[in-house]
Amino acid sequence: MASTQSEVRALLDRREEACRAKDIDRLMALYSPNIVYFDCVPPLQGFIGSDAVRRNFLRWFDEYEGPIGLQTRDLNIAMSEDVAFAYMLHLDKGNIHFSKAGLEEAWIRSTVCCQRSSDGWSITHEHISWPFEFNREGGNVVMSLDPDIVDQEDVQQDR
Numbered sequence: 001m002a003s004t005q006s007e008v009r010a011l012l013d014r015r016e017e018a019c020r021a022k023d024i025d026r027l028m029a030l031y032s033p034n035i036v037y038f039d040c041v042p043p044l045q046g047f048i049g050s051d052a053v054r055r056n057f058l059r060w061f062d063e064y065e066g067p068i069g070l071q072t073r074d075l076n077i078a079m080s081e082d083v084a085f086a087y088m089l090h091l092d093k094g095n096i097h098f099s100k101a102g103l104e105e106a107w108i109r110s111t112v113c114c115q116r117s118s119d120g121w122s123i124t125h126e127h128i129s130w131p132f133e134f135n136r137e138g139g140n141v142v143m144s145l146d147p148d149i150v151d152q153e154d155v156q157q158d159r
Helices: 002-021 024-028 050-061 096-100 152-158
Strands: 031-038 064-079 083-095 105-117 120-129 132-135 138-141
Touching: 002 024, 002 064, 002 083, 002 105, 002 120, 024 050, 031 050, 083 096
Parallel strands: 031 120
Antiparallel strands: 064 083, 083 105, 105 120, 132 138
């Protein structure tokens, strides 16, 4: 099992490196042709298949003037012999939309599902999200790791 975990961790490391470098071919080589990718952006049904996911990644790459600042934190991997899933936090820096909103960086959540075939491990599903804090005014996306930003007691009272 330790070997399997090392293989999945290596796949996720290659994913992060390819994202940072905006290397679309290297990145897409990690994904299953039947990938289903749920992103923070529409459509609600996600991006289905390699072509749609490739277009979405290229759109995302264009939101950075240079390399993508991406760091992984709190990685957890659960697996069996041929199936694995991982969840983690990513610190994302350099996105032009963040700077327009007065932010230097934002934390996002990521869940990645992987499957092993005769060709090795590939990513079959990915889900990227930000927590959404509901309040009386509607709501806010929470992009900070600071636990003081969201007071869970206040969130419960506002519902």
